[in-house]
Amino acid sequence: MYRARLFASRHARAYEVIYNATSPVILSTLRVINKITKGKLDRPITWFEKIIKGFLFDCQMCGNCVLSSTGMACPMNCPKTLRNGPCGGVREDGNCEVKPEMKCVWVEAWSGSAKMKDNLAIQEIQFAVNHTHQGSSAWIRLAKENKQII
Amino acid sequence: MDQACKRKQTDNLTMIIPEINNQAYTYRPGELLPELEGHISRGRFERVLRNGDFAVTAELAPPDSTDRNEVFEQAALFDGFVDAINATDGSGANCHMSSVVVCALLSYIGYSPIMQISCRDKNRIAIQGDLLGAGALSICNVLALTGDDVSAGDHPEAKRVFDLDSISLITLIKKIRDEGSFLSGRTITNPPQMFVGTSINPFVPPVESRILQLEKKINAGANFIQTQYCFDMPMLKDFMSKTVDKGLTEKAFFLPGVGALASSRTARWIKNNVPGVHIPDSIFQRLEGAEDQKKEGQKICTELMQEVKEIEGVSGVHIMAYKQEECVAQMVKDSDVLGGRKPWSPKDEY
Ligand code: SF4
Numbered sequence: 326m327y328r329a330r331l332f333a334s335r336h337a338r339a340y341e342v343i344y345n346a347t348s349p350v351i352l353s354t355l356r357v358i359n360k361i362t363k364g365k366l367d368r369p370i371t372w373f374e375k376i377i378k379g380f381l382f383d384c385q386m387c388g389n390c391v392l393s394s395t396g397m398a399c400p401m402n403c404p405k406t407l408r409n410g411p412c413g414g415v416r417e418d419g420n421c422e423v424k425p426e427m428k429c430v431w432v433e434a435w436s437g438s439a440k441m442k443d444n445l446a447i448q449e450i451q452f453a454v455n456h457t458h459q460g461s462s463a464w465i466r467l468a469k470e471n472k473q474i475i
Numbered sequence: 476m477d478q479a480c481k482r483k484q485t486d487n488l489t490m491i492i493p494e495i496n497n498q499a500y501t502y503r504p505g506e507l508l509p510e511l512e513g514h515i516s517r518g519r520f521e522r523v524l525r526n527g528d529f530a531v532t533a534e535l536a537p538p539d540s541t542d543r544n545e546v547f548e549q550a551a552l553f554d555g556f557v558d559a560i561n562a563t564d565g566s567g568a569n570c571h572m573s574s575v576v577v578c579a580l581l582s583y584i585g586y587s588p589i590m591q592i593s594c595r596d597k598n599r600i601a602i603q604g605d606l607l608g609a610g611a612l613s614i615c616n617v618l619a620l621t622g623d624d625v626s627a628g629d630h631p632e633a634k635r636v637f638d639l640d641s642i643s644l645i646t647l648i649k650k651i652r653d654e655g656s657f658l659s660g661r662t663i664t665n666p667p668q669m670f671v672g673t674s675i676n677p678f679v680p681p682v683e684s685r686i687l688q689l690e691k692k693i694n695a696g697a698n699f700i701q702t703q704y705c706f707d708m709p710m711l712k713d714f715m716s717k718t719v720d721k722g723l724t725e726k727a728f729f730l731p732g733v734g735a736l737a738s739s740r741t742a743r744w745i746k747n748n749v750p751g752v753h754i755p756d757s758i759f760q761r762l763e764g765a766e767d768q769k770k771e772g773q774k775i776c777t778e779l780m781q782e783v784k785e786i787e788g789v790s791g792v793h794i795m796a797y798k799q800e801e802c803v804a805q806m807v808k809d810s811d812v813l814g815g816r817k818p819w820s821p822k823d824e825y
Contacts, residue, residue: 405595405621405635409642409695410688412621413676413703414750422750423624435684448687450695453599453643 330383330399331428334437337397341441344393355468371462388458388466394446396437401454403430408451411435505582505613515652515698516670518615519587519819520559523791524699524728529784529812530791532589532701532730533803534561535581537572546572546580552800554820556807559616561701561793564591567749568628575605579612584821589672590614593622598638599647603657606648610667618672618701619644623750641673642695649696671696674732676703677714678753686717699728701793706734706775707755708782715786724788731783732793735776735802738768773802780810 333340358366371386378384378399382392385401391408392399400408404423411431414422419432438447458466507517514521523530533553538545550560562577578588590609592602609617621641625633639647647658648671655666673692677685689700705711711731718724736742736754739762746754758775765771776796783792792812796803807813 404624405637405640407621407637407640409640409691410684411681412751413674413679414623414627415679415681416750417679417753419680423626429680432681435681435687448691448694450642450646450691452646453639456638 326380326383327427329381330402331433333382334396334398334433336440337437338440338442340397341393341443351464352468355464359465359468367462367465370465371460374462374464386460386462387454388461388463389454390463391451393441393443394449394451396434396439396441396447398430398434398437400430400434400451402427406454407431408453505585505587507613507615516615516668518613518670520589520616521670521698523558523818528816529814530558530728530730531556531794531807531813531818532559532561532791533557533794533796533800534563535577536566536797536800537562537574537577539571541572543580546577547584549800550581550584550586551821553803554822555817556804556813557794558791558818559587559589561589561591561618564593564620565596565622565628566591568595568623568625568630568633570629575609575614578609578614582613585819586821587616587819588614589616589618591618591620592644593620594637594639594641594644595622595625596636598636599658602639602644602647603651606651606667606669607663610665610669615668616670616672616699617648618674619648619697620674627748627750642692645671645673645692645695645697670698672699672701673697674701674703676751678703678705678707678710679751682710686714686721689718690721690723693723693727697727699730699790701730702732704734704752704754704795705731705779705783706758707753708779710753711783712786715788719788724790728790729788730791730793731786731789732795733776733779733783734795734797735799735806736762736772737799738772739763742772769799773799773806777806777810780806780812784810784812 355370375384375386382399383402384399387401400406404421405412411429412422415429415432416422416425419429421427421429434447438444508519510517514525535549553560560581562574562581564574565571574591578590581588592605619641625631625635648669650658651663651666652669655663657663675685675689675692718729739759742754742759742762745752761775762768762771780792783789794803
């Protein structure tokens with residue numbers, strides 16, 4: 326939802342705190358579930374992730390989640406799906422070149438990031454999306470790979 | 476590569492093309508310069524910059540035609556005044572001759588082309604293929620761009636690709652060049668030695684974060700930067716002083732972009748239709764107040780070049796004179812930014 330998504334980047338610091346607190350819990354729970362069910366619950370979990378992140382961030386389920394490195398603004402909502410910063414076409418009012426009625430995702434992202442404690446995460450280079458992950462759960466993948474949510 | 480073998484290839488491809496401006500051009504693959512310590516590419520453009528000379532680059536508009544003479548004629552307008560020629564890649568999301576081919580034609584004459592790659596139209600497989608092809612044609616410079624959206628051009632119904640963004644593209648080019656492998660890890664024998672550039676637009680929001688974005692681009696591996704049109708000098712100066720403070724001018728060469736506006740009507744059209752061009756009111760006032768608006772537009776461009784040259788951290792200027800290419804040489808001459816230096820020209824060679 327557009328309004329919820331703007332809210333997220335405007336309250337990026339609070340979201341960061343919640344994210345940092347909940348992500349280890351989510352991941353360890355998923356690890357346990359995965360051990361017991363051997364992946365049988367992957368579909369409902371993916372669905373659950375889609376609903377939650379869809380509502381909060383307009384998540385597109387690219388499966389390469391970088392929210393905490395992009396000021397809590399999902400870069401997949403940029404019509405050009407840019408992952409490292411805005412294009413040169415941002416309008417003078419800060420709205421998107423392609424969708425004039427929408428705030429540029431990266432204007433939101435940079436201002437969200439400035440509010441966060443880890444405000445340097447946005448400077449990390451994010452290589453282009455791995456499209457084989459499209460539609461899959463980033464949570465399950467990270468849990469299986471034994472990584473932290475980034 | 477085996478030198479003798481390379482020479483043979485060159486001879487085979489030698490042929491004469493029709494006369495242009497009464498000047499016979501020898502058609503041959505542009506030869507790479509010898510390797511030089513501290514240089515990435517074997518092209519002339521990088522040498523001019525590393526030598527500390529104030530470089531001039533200009534944009535060539537690829538034709539809507541299969542007539543290669545149109546490319547040569549446009550390039551010839553810059554002879555002796557421009558160090559490198561940018562071939563745009565579907566600029567403004569409009570169809571034109573491909574930038575790879577324009578650069579190939581230019582390189583065969585011996586020009587130093589800068590091949591623009593826009594992420595809008597090609598995915599990572601196509602782009603990597605183009606880079607190898609460009610290397611084979613002695614194209615030594617690339618400019619990594621995101622690209623205007625398809626909605627800006629004459630095919631708004633097209634599918635937008637954007638498989639990569641400009642920073643991923645810089646990362647990719649650097650990987651191919653320095654690691655000698657495709658993204659997949661498969662080895663490339665003889666990887667292309669590309670001098671990599673990118674663009675930055677310091678004039679549109681989020682203005683305060685543009686410096687961070689520039690830093691990210693340079694960290695990704697950009698060697699030179701050509702900016703979007705600069706009409707607002709105070710804004711450019713402010714941006715450049717931040718760039719110098721961050722030490723970024725030590726890591727990359729800066730060529731601010733300037734342009735000639737044909738009239739205040741054109742200026743207004745550009746402002747409203749070309750994404751990301753910021754033109755301050757003072758420019759409109761100057762154009763409107765002038766008797767000959769076209770002349771005034773060129774005068775403004777000439778003055779901008781002179782001003783750009785004085786800014787700390789700047790290594791050159793990039794001229795985008797769409798549909799006024801024939802005036803570029805005169806403007807460079809009038810501005811005297813070259814200070815008596817004469818860039819390479821095929822006319823001296825042949
Ligand atoms: S203006 Fe912003 S949201 Fe729109 S395409 Fe450019 S970067 Fe993406």
